[in-house]
Amino acid sequence: MSQSHQAQIDAFMAQVAAQNAHEPEFIQAVQEVAETVIPFIADHPQYAKHRILERMVEPERTIIFRVPWTTDSGEVQINRGYRVEFNSAIGPYKGGLRFHPTVTLSVLKFLGFEQVFKNSLTTLPLGGGKGGSDFNPKGKSDAEVMRFCQSFMTELSRHIGPNTDVPAGDIGVGGREIGYLFGQYKRLRNEFTGVLTGKGRNWGGSLIRPEATGYGTVYFAAEMLATKGQSFEGKSAVISGSGNVAQYAAEKCIHMGAKVLTMSDSKGFIHDPAGIDHAKLQWIMDLKNKRRGRIQEYVNQFPGATFHAGQRPWGIACHAAFPCATQNELNEEEAQALVNNGCIVVTEGANMPSTPEAIEVFNKAKVLFAPGKASNAGGVATSGLEMSQNSLRISWSGEEVDSRLLNIMKDIHSQCVAYGKNADGHVDYVRGANIAGFVKVADSMIDQGVV
Numbered sequence: 048m049s050q051s052h053q054a055q056i057d058a059f060m061a062q063v064a065a066q067n068a069h070e071p072e073f074i075q076a077v078q079e080v081a082e083t084v085i086p087f088i089a090d091h092p093q094y095a096k097h098r099i100l101e102r103m104v105e106p107e108r109t110i111i112f113r114v115p116w117t118t119d120s121g122e123v124q125i126n127r128g129y130r131v132e133f134n135s136a137i138g139p140y141k142g143g144l145r146f147h148p149t150v151t152l153s154v155l156k157f158l159g160f161e162q163v164f165k166n167s168l169t170t171l172p173l174g175g176g177k178g179g180s181d182f183n184p185k186g187k188s189d190a191e192v193m194r195f196c197q198s199f200m201t202e203l204s205r206h207i208g209p210n211t212d213v214p215a216g217d218i219g220v221g222g223r224e225i226g227y228l229f230g231q232y233k234r235l236r237n238e239f240t241g242v243l244t245g246k247g248r249n250w251g252g253s254l255i256r257p258e259a260t261g262y263g264t265v266y267f268a269a270e271m272l273a274t275k276g277q278s279f280e281g282k283s284a285v286i287s288g289s290g291n292v293a294q295y296a297a298e299k300c301i302h303m304g305a306k307v308l309t310m311s312d313s314k315g316f317i318h319d320p321a322g323i324d325h326a327k328l329q330w331i332m333d334l335k336n337k338r339r340g341r342i343q344e345y346v347n348q349f350p351g352a353t354f355h356a357g358q359r360p361w362g363i364a365c366h367a368a369f370p371c372a373t374q375n376e377l378n379e380e381e382a383q384a385l386v387n388n389g390c391i392v393v394t395e396g397a398n399m400p401s402t403p404e405a406i407e408v409f410n411k412a413k414v415l416f417a418p419g420k421a422s423n424a425g426g427v428a429t430s431g432l433e434m435s436q437n438s439l440r441i442s443w444s445g446e447e448v449d450s451r452l453l454n455i456m457k458d459i460h461s462q463c464v465a466y467g468k469n470a471d472g473h474v475d476y477v478r479g480a481n482i483a484g485f486v487k488v489a490d491s492m493i494d495q496g497v498v
């Protein structure tokens with residue numbers, strides 16, 4: 048990178064850091080975009096003239112609210128609720144809700160900022176937003192989760208709508224929570240609309256939406272491997288997480304002929320050298336989704352496997368790695384271990400799971416590396432397909448949705464290659480995703496004037 052580009056990036060980031068002090072995750076996400084997009088803007092001065100990037104790092108609107116609710120024993124609890132409506136240049140705000148004790152404004156701003164680029168890459172008319180709460184659904188009864196969701200939606204309902212802002216799930220928000228949120232919105236507004244995605248099959252949900260993020264991530268990884276003339280047949284895969292994204296990434300890996308060696312949760316990982324097959328994965332899905340148990344219970348059921356308390360799975364030798372749990376869950380040392388053990392492709396199912404230092408390691412080693420904003424976009428893309436079906440008041444078959452998802456992932460891959468291919472043929476998917484995502488939003492912002 049030239050010295051003058053570096054100076055521009057440093058000056059831009061100094062301003063962002065000053066205006067967003069105490070928001071480390073947000074600054075990390077902006078830094079990654081600035082490093083790739085500012086050199087591009089240098090060759091396309093219209094974006095500098097309209098101060099597009101400066102506008103893009105400022106959310107259009109941030110809503111923060113009190114969420115009071117009562118436990119089953121009658122105690123009053125108070126949580127904080129958020130919705131960051133980041134950018135609506137190409138469509139209504141769209142993005143998930145996260146319920147987890149680590150939720151802060153910084154975390155939701157990083158997620159909302161990345162969502163703008165991701166949604167642009169999907170080819171669909173979706174703006175970017177994110178929301179959630181520091182509420183912890185773990186260990187709560189269904190009735191407590193319902194009362195929390197109803198209180199959360201009582202305030203959120205003033206700010207969202209099918210043409211304004213359409214939330215969905217993320218960590219801690221699955222089908223159960225979307226149901227309670229939708230029920231309360233409908234009751235308050237007396238209106239049955241597609242205001243949320245990830246809905247139940249009987250009341251407007253799309254087939255394949257639960258599977259879409261994990262499936263899409265593996266479709267994207269298959270496209271990456273295809274650039275080297277390779278496939279998943281006979282390869283080994285290491286997956287972190289055991290929630291929605293991890294489960295369906297595992298399912299698609301197994302479909303494609305890979306051996307899945309690990310899954311994890313926040314307490315540690317399980318390693319099954321024989322491979323997690325369809326039957327074992329079904330057992331994990333029941334454990335996590337119905338019994339709401341912990342991944343370590345796997346080793347009691349399948350004694351060939353081992354549980355590694357407090358550890359992450361990146362030390363296990365594999366061809367392909369899929370971080371599918373949370374941000375900054377794969378650091379420099381762990382990236383080096385993956386490279387040393389022969390890993391050739393790293394495809395992010397989670398949002399920002401690799402630290403900047405880890406990404407540097409992958410780049411140096413010329414490992415195929417895809418950032419979540421490209422490779423996990425299948426979830427929000429299928430949410431976009433759910434919105435289309437709701438507007439048309441029809442429901443497509445699973446095959447129809449799956450084939451649209453596959454085509455969208457191929458399209459995103461092509462966009463990354465178009466903007467990210469280096470002179471030596473290596474594809475920098477981070478640069479490709481950031482620039483391709485940026486251009487569509489930036490051109491739309493110019494068209495719409497200074498708003």
Ligand code: NDP
Pocket residue numbers: 149216217218219220221260288289290291292293311312313314371372373374376396397398423424426427
């Ligand atoms: P789930 O709540 O279904 O599962 C989350 C998984 O990650 C669980 O196994 C959880 O373990 C683990 N996890 C969560 N927080 C931490 C933490 N701080 N440290 C270690 N492990 C943790 O969420 P999803 O599967 O939906 O989301 C996973 C990732 O994928 C997130 O980054 C999310 O933003 C991203 N994503 C999700 C999409 C979707 O459609 N759902 C779409 C695109 C991206 P435990 O049970 O112990 O907490």
Ligand code: 2IT
Pocket residue numbers: 141142143144162165213214215216217244398423424426427428430
């Ligand atoms: O990070 C994400 O893309 C999601 N959690 C899915 C968002 C959506 O609106 O489906």
